[in-house]
Amino acid sequence: MSWRRLWAIVIKELRQMRRDRITLAMIVGIPVMQLVLFGYAINTNLRGLEAGISDQSNTAGSRALVMDMLATGVIAPVARADTPEELMTMLRRGRISVGIVVPPDFERRRLDGRAVAQILVDGSDNTVQGAAVQLAQVPVDNWVPDARAPMRSTPNEGRISIVGFYNPQRRSAVNIVPGLVGVILTMTMVLFTGIAIVRERERGNMELLIATPLISAELMIGKVLPYIAIGLVQTSVILALGRWLFVVPINGSLLDVYVAAVLLIMANLTLGLLISTRAQSQFQAMQMAFFIFLPSILLSGFMFPFAGMPKVAQWLAEILPLTHFLRLIRGVMLRGASLWELWVDVLALLAFIVVMMTAAILRFRKRLD
Structure with missing residues (x-):
């Protein structure tokens, strides 16, 4: 064992890491990203849930x-809504997460000691149902006379009822399985195309492509199309196992589910292509893809409630395709909504696809350097 030769190898590795800017960025970037995301953006204490109110009594x-x-x-x-039916429509379309219904006979119910209000909850997100419990604890009056003993007073507990829709049993699988479709497609599709162009260079195939009359757009689109079929196969496997093992319902159109999956697949594939035009090796492509996986899983609303994040984190999450896909897939599968009712997220994914594909085509050059 020669300490001199060993030291030479150590110096060589340090210098190589210094030249590899992506590896150097991961050394600092990963702990910083995790600290910021878990410490600042992740918050299980929900605040500011989007709510619709139907006060049919409209009394003081x-x-x-x-x-x-x-x-x-x-x-x-x-x-605001005039009827509970309007609130249900808003829930199905994902416009609100909570609906407050106050019936016309509110004052009579309050005097009789009956339930005076109802909270409609979007049960496709279990954390929302947990937050609704806090609303049900709001007192209707400070104290309500007890008819059996007029001189005593009892707290008005149970006067506000909670009704959970789309997942009344609060089964975690119903919420997780649709999200897993997006998470798995994000992990695989970005990685597949992330190494596509780099692999051509490393295997020497780029020299053959340079000699062909292919233009950049043809090569980029040709790289994407085969993986769309692979992504649809993965989607079918997840949906079939989710239905068979966990009895996850598909309340909406199955065609809408696959259209939403195609949009996410294309978004991730174009993002992977953009990564491949920047990376110099397959290892670098995987490193860059990791920077996409972490914020996508943590900020999209898959693991932690979206409403609990600060506004800055929510703005960042709106850039990620997985965020919009989760709204689409849960809206279609669990709430029975159609894609035209969720058109905002559909347009967001289409815009992402166009921007990423355009950037990948502009960055790609048919040359070896």
Whole structure:
């Protein structure tokens, strides 16, 4: 054992890492990213859930009850409705997560000691149902007379009921399996195309492609198309196993599910192509893909509630295709919505595909350097 030769190898590796800017960025970037995401962006204490309110009584007491619910900070009003049916439509379309219904006979119910309000909850996200429990604890009155003993007073517990839709049993698999479709497609599709162009260079195939009349757009699109079929096979496997093993429902159109999957597949494939035009080796491509996986899984709403994140983290999540796909797949599979009702997220994925494909085509050059 020669310590001199060993030291020479150590110096050589350090110099090589210094030249590899992507590896150097990962040394610092990964711990910083994890610290920021877990410490700042991840928050299980939900605040500001988008809520719709239908106050059919519109009395001083009903308005006070609604204001007390808003004062908790759990919900933020984004819509008003005349009937509970309108709130249900908003829930199905994903416009709101919580609906507050105050019936016309609110005052009579309050005097009789009956339930005076109802909270409609989007059960496709289990964390939302947990947050709704805080709203149900808001007192209708400070104290309500007890009919059996007029001189005593009892807290008005159970006066606000919670109704969970789309997952009344609160089974985790119903919420997780649709999201797994997006997570698996993100991990595989980005990685597949992320190493596509780099692999051509490393195997010497790029020299053959340079000699052909192929233009950049033809090569990029040709790289993407075969993987769309692979992504659809993966989607079918996940849906079949989810239905067979966990009895996950598909309340909407199966065609809409596959259209949403195709949009995510294309978005991830174009992103992978852009990575491949930047990476110098397959290892670098995998490193760069890792920087996409981590924020996608943590910020998209798959693992942690989207509503609990600060605004800056939410703005960043809106750039990620997985965020929009989760809204689409849960809306279609669990809430029975159609894609035209979720058109905002469809347009977001289409815009992402166009931007990434254009950037990949512009960056690619048919040359070896």
